[in-house]
Amino acid sequence: WTEEAESYFEKVPPFVRPMAKRGVETYARSKGIEVVTPELIRLAKEKSMGKKKKNDEGSEKKPGNWGDMNRSTSRIHPEISTFFAKEGVDALRYAFEKKTAVHAGVGGTYLExxxxxxxxxxxxxxxxxxxxxxxxxxxxxxxxxxxxxxxxxxxxxxxxxxxxxxxxxxxxxxxxxxxxxxxxxxxxxxxxxxxxxxxxxxxxxxxxxxxxxxxxxxxxxxxxxxxxxxxxxxxxxxxxxxxxxxxxxxxxxxxxxxxxxxxxxxxxxxxxxxxxxxxxxxxxxxxxxxxxxxxxxxxxxxxxxxxxxxxxxxxxxxxxxxxxxxxxxxxxxxxxxxxxxxxxxxxxxxxxxxxxxxxxxxxxxxxxxxxxxxxxxxxxx
Missing domain, CATH: 3.20.20.70 (Aldolase class I)
Incomplete structure (x- = not known):
C-alpha cells in the first residue's frame, strides 16, 4: 500500500475497513498487481459496486433484486422513483421492478x-x-x-x-x-x-x-x-x-x-x-x-x-x-x-x-x- 492509498483509505468508515481492505487486496491479486494505489482502490470499488461502462445500448439491466447493499440503512436502491408504482399492470408482479431495501424501516448515516x-x-x-x-x-x-x-x-x-x-x-x-x-x-x-x-x-x-x-x-x-x-x-x-x-x-x-x-x-x-x-x-x-x-x-x-x-x-x-x-x-x-x-x-x-x-x-x-x-x-x- 502506498502512503497515498493508506491516506485515501482513511475515508472508509472504521468498522468496515478490514472487510474493504480484504476486498481491495483480493481485487489486486486477481489482476496480478502488487502495489495498492488510490487509483486501484477506485477500480476495486467500482468492481464491488457492480458499475459497468455503458455500451451503445445503454446500461445492462438485470432481472431480480440486484443492488448495492448499504449496511447503515439496509437500502438497496436509493432513487426516490423506486417508490412510484406502475399503473395498469398486475400489481404483485409488475408494479415495481425491484425491492428498495433489505429490511423495512431501517435508516441512518455513518458517524465519524x-x-x-x-x-x-x-x-x-x-x-x-x-x-x-x-x-x-x-x-x-x-x-x-x-x-x-x-x-x-x-x-x-x-x-x-x-x-x-x-x-x-x-x-x-x-x-x-x-x-x-x-x-x-x-x-x-x-x-x-x-x-x-x-x-x-x-x-x-x-x-x-x-x-x-x-x-x-x-x-x-x-x-x-x-x-x-x-x-x-x-x-x-x-x-x-x-x-x-x-x-x-x-x-x-x-x-x-x-x-x-x-x-x-x-x-x-x-x-x-x-x-x-x-x-x-x-x-x-x-x-x-x-x-x-x-x-x-x-x-x-x-x-x-x-x-x-x-x-x-x-x-x-x-x-x-x-x-x-x-x-x-x-x-x-x-x-x-x-x-x-x-x-x-x-x-x-x-x-x-x-x-x-x-x-x-x-x-x-x-x-x-x-x-x-x-x-x-x-x-x-
Missing part, C-alpha cells in the same frame, strides 16, 4: 470515529419510554461465506468466540448503567449476525447469563438465538437453554440439498430435519426458520416442496418467507456474471412464489404475523 462515543453518551443518557423495547446483540462471525448473503463480515478464527464474547459482556455491563437501558423493561433480546451459533457453547451461555444479569428484562421477555444448522451441536443447544434462550431462529433458506450446496450451505435436507426435530422435541423454546424464494435453480416445484416440508414434515412454531436479494460484488452476483451459476428468478417469478407460499400458509390456517412471517403456535408472537 471521533463522534461515536460522544453520540452514544448523549443517546444513552436519555430515558426511553417506549412501551415495547428490544435489544439486538450482534455476532459478526461466520464459519463460511454463503453465496447469497450480504451480511458476512469476518471468518470465525480460533480465539474469536472467547475474545469477542468477553468484550461484549463488558460493553453490556457498561451499557446497563445508563438511563436508556435501565428505566424501562426490555421485552425482547435478539442475538443476530453473522452466526451466533458459531460461538462456543460456554461463551453462548455466559452471554445469555450476562443479559439476564445486566438488563432489566420483562417477565415474558423473548430471547432469540439466530443460527444455522451446521455446527449447532447438542452442547450448544443445551447451553442456550440453560442460559435462558426461549426462541431459536434458524436460517434454513431451502430444504433442497442441491440448491443449498449451490448457495454454499453445508447441511443436507436430512440433517436439517433431524436438528429441527431435536429442538422441537425438547419443547423448551419456540423454533422458527427462514425460507428464501428466488434462488438460481430453485424451480416452483422446489419452492412448493420447501413450504410443504415446513407445514407438513415439521412441528415448527413459525416461518419467514423472504425474497432473494443479489448484492453487486457479492459471491452470488460474481458467480452469476461469470456463468458459474444460472440467473436468479426475476421479480414476476418471485412474486408468484410468494403468492403460492402465502396461499399454502393460509390453507394450513397459520397466523400471519407480519408481511413475511407466519406463526403456527401460540408461542410465536
Amino acid at each position: 470515529k471521533e463522534q461515536v462515543m460522544e453520540t452514544w453518551a448523549e443517546c444513552s443518557a436519555k430515558v426511553d419510554h417506549s412501551k415495547r423495547r428490544t435489544v439486538y446483540i450482534h455476532t459478526p462471525f461466520c464459519r463460511s461465506h454463503c453465496r447469497f448473503c450480504g451480511f458476512y463480515m469476518y471468518k470465525l478464527e480460533k480465539d474469536s468466540s472467547r475474545i469477542y464474547s468477553h468484550g461484549l459482556l463488558h460493553e453490556i455491563s457498561l451499557a446497563s448503567e445508563t438511563a436508556a437501558v435501565q428505566d424501562e423493561p426490555i421485552h425482547a433480546v435478539y442475538f443476530g449476525g453473522g452466526t451466533p451459533t458459531d460461538l462456543e457453547a460456554g461463551d453462548l451461555e455466559k452471554l445469555l447469563e450476562g443479559v439476564h444479569k445486566y438488563l432489566p428484562l420483562s417477565n415474558d421477555c423473548e430471547i432469540t438465538i439466530e443460527g444455522r444448522v451446521d455446527n449447532f451441536t447438542d452442547a450448544k443447544i443445551d447451553a442456550c437453554l440453560r442460559g435462558g434462550a426461549n426462541r431459536f431462529s434458524l436460517g434454513v433458506q431451502t430444504f433442497d440439498t442441491k440448491v443449498r450446496r449451490l448457495m454454499g450451505r453445508r447441511a443436507k435436507r436430512e440433517e436439517i430435519l433431524e436438528l429441527l426435530g431435536k429442538l422441537c422435541d425438547r419443547n423448551q423454546a419456540s423454533v422458527v426458520i427462514d425460507l428464501i424464494y428466488g434462488f438460481p435453480n430453485q424451480t416452483m416445484d422446489i419452492w412448493l416442496e420447501d413450504v410443504r416440508t415446513f407445514i407438513e414434515d415439521t412441528e415448527l412454531d413459525g416461518c419467514d418467507m423472504y425474497q432473494l436479494n443479489v448484492f453487486n460484488g457479492g459471491p452470488l452476483a460474481n458467480a452469476i456474471e461469470e456463468g458459474k451459476v444460472p440467473q436468479a428468478a426475476d421479480i414476476p417469478t418471485q412474486a408468484e412464489m410468494f403468492s403460492v407460499g402465502r396461499q399454502m400458509a393460509q390453507d394450513a390456517r397459520l397466523n400471519r404475523l407480519s408481511l413475511c412471517h407466519w406463526g403456527r403456535s401460540s408461542r410465536e408472537r
